[in-house]
Every structure is written in C-alpha cells, then in structure tokens.
Amino acid sequence: MKITGKTAVYGIIGYPVKHSLSPLMQTAAFKELSLDAVYVPFEVKPEELKEAVSGLKALSVKGFNITVPHKERVIEHLDFLSEDAEFLGAVNTVKEEEGKLIGYNTDGEGFIRSLKEEGVEVEGKKVLMFGAGGAAKAVGYALLKAGAKFLNVVNRNFQRAKALGELLGKRGNVLIYPLKENTVEVLLKEADVIVNTTSVGMKEGDPYLFDYSKIPKGITVVDIIYNPPETPLLKAAKEKGCKVINGLGMLVHQGAVAFEIWTGKRAPISKMKKVLKEELYGRST
Ligand SMILES: NC(=O)c1ccc[n+]([C@@H]2O[C@H](COP(=O)([O-])OP(=O)(O)OC[C@H]3O[C@@H](n4cnc5c(N)ncnc54)[C@H](OP(=O)(O)O)[C@@H]3O)[C@@H](O)[C@H]2O)c1
Known part of the structure; x- marks a missing residue:
C-alpha cells in the first residue's frame, strides 16, 4: 500500500x-x-x-x-x-x-449483531448465560438491552456472579446461580437461548460445564469461543438439533x-x- x-x-x-x-x-x-x-x-x-x-x-x-x-x-x-x-x-x-x-x-453490540445475522432475535427470550467475567458483562448487558425476558447467570465463582448480578440487575431481570449440575438441569428446562461466555471449551481436555446431554432439543446455543469453531458444547447442541452459533460473528x-x-x-x-x-x-x- x-x-x-x-x-x-x-x-x-x-x-x-x-x-x-x-x-x-x-x-x-x-x-x-x-x-x-x-x-x-x-x-x-x-x-x-x-x-x-x-x-x-x-x-x-x-x-x-x-x-x-x-x-x-x-x-x-x-x-x-x-x-x-x-x-x-x-x-x-x-x-x-x-x-x-x-x-x-462494542463487544455487546457485536454479540447482538452476530445473533441477528443468524436470524436470532433476543427480545422476549429466556436466556441462560454461563460465565461472569469480562465478556459476560458485555454480553449480559447487551442481552438485557436487546429485550431478553430474563437472564439466568451461572458461574463457578459465586462471588463473581453476585457482583455481575448486582450490576446487570440495574438493567433487567437477572438471577444468579452457582455452577451445580442439579441447578443447571432445572435452568436448562426453561431456557430459549444458552450462551457460554466462559473459556471452557477453548482447549482440548477442558472439563464440560455441565452434562451436555441435558441440552433441550431445538433451542439456540451460542458459544462466544471462536477457536475451535465447534466446541464440545456446540457439537452436543448440534446433535440435539439446536441452532448453534460460535464466537466468530x-x-x-x-x-x-x-x-x-x-x-x-x-x-x-x-x-x-x-x-x-x-x-x-x-x-x-
Ligand atoms: N468472540 C469474541 O469476540 C470474544 C470476545 C471476548 C471474549 N471471548 C471469549 O470469551 C471467553 C471468556 O473471556 P473473558 O474475557 O470473559 O475471560 P475472564 O474475564 O477471565 O472470565 C473467564 C470466565 O470463564 C470461567 N471459567 C474459566 N475456567 C472455568 C472452568 N474450568 N469451569 C467453569 N468456569 C470456568 C470463569 O469462571 P470463574 O469466575 O469461576 O473463574 C469466568 O466466568 C474466552 O474464551 C474468550 O476467548 C470471545
């Protein structure tokens, strides 16, 4: 040039x-x-x-x-x-x-635009989000701003989830939960959209966040990880006939x-x- x-x-x-x-x-x-x-x-x-x-x-x-x-x-x-x-x-x-x-x-708007590009509208949806780190903050905020009905946040470190819940609670309906198998099983049943904002799935040999066989059929599952393009979460969701979106968008x-x-x-x-x-x-x- x-x-x-x-x-x-x-x-x-x-x-x-x-x-x-x-x-x-x-x-x-x-x-x-x-x-x-x-x-x-x-x-x-x-x-x-x-x-x-x-x-x-x-x-x-x-x-x-x-x-x-x-x-x-x-x-x-x-x-x-x-x-x-x-x-x-x-x-x-x-x-x-x-x-x-x-x-x-621009992280949150970028996230919402990536969903829209795939034909997914968030308004009125019940969202289950894993993670409470930096990316979760922007993604959770954007989901509420885009009109999500409510946001259930699950995180391994509960204190961190609490801090995020306090912040995002100013913008909409947010409930926080610890990362426990039986809790997640209940939350999965009412989710229209699942979003993973944790780094789990980036590396081979990472643990599973929860039992992926419990993902409900036909819902939308988003993983903001872009490498690998298909994390174990997305692979399992695809096998359940879910709409899957990775983090490249x-x-x-x-x-x-x-x-x-x-x-x-x-x-x-x-x-x-x-x-x-x-x-x-x-x-x-
Ligand atoms: N697509 C994009 O444009 C985009 C943009 C930003 C980030 N990302 C991706 O998003 C991910 C998170 O980034 P971040 O900046 O939010 O990182 P971060 O602030 O360090 O947060 C990491 C999150 O992952 C959770 N976590 C890590 N290891 C875990 C494990 N073994 N089991 C359960 N939870 C675990 C942490 O839980 P604890 O609080 O319990 O530690 C925390 O919620 C990364 O993979 C990053 O590449 C993608």
Missing part, C-alpha cells in the same frame, strides 16, 4: 498484543473500501498505559482498540465515554475527535462496530470474516 503524509493511523493497545486478530481484520476492511488508513499493534505494558494513551493522542492517532489488560484502566485517561462504556466500566474502542478521546464498548461484528465509529462507513463484514477464517481455520468458508 501507499503511505503518504495524509494516511490516517489506527491501532490496538494490549499486553500482550501479538495474538490479536484486529490488525488483520481492520487492515482488510480499510483495503476493501480503499481508505487511506493503516492499523498497527502497539504492545503497552500496564505501567506505561498513561504515557501510551497521551502519546497516541499527541500523535493524532485517529482511533484505537483496547485489549487485555487495559480495558478498565484506560478509562481514567479518556475525555468522554459512551453510555455503554460508562455502564460497563470497560472500553474496547477509542475515537479521537478534535483532540479529545472518546471511549466506546461476535469477533467480526465488534470490530465492524469500531470500524463504523471511526470511519462513518458500513464495514465490509464478509471480507473481515473471510480473512479471519483463513487465519484461524485455514479456510475461508
């Missing part, structure tokens, strides 16, 4: 950042729309976050993503926050506007929402998805 004095600079900060797929996805999007822009990874140590953010601001970097471990701590270095970012206390996208830095959180759409915030243009979703599939699975379909 041709870099000139007018080329806009975007990027991502994280520690580590080498594993990030965002440079690949956003670069493909800029190229697809022939935008004069580059997107680069910046590895930023936690103790250097303040300097890094003011450096990005001073250099007029137009926008950047934030990944682990900076999503919460970056907030104190920003000028304004979107409503979602403020509620969640976490930012994954920053836009520079007239010298000010505005923080957004969420990954693409959170990036697409960021792209749209930065450029004001519709993101080239299929191109972004194609490059990710090639990178992750060695195929584009």
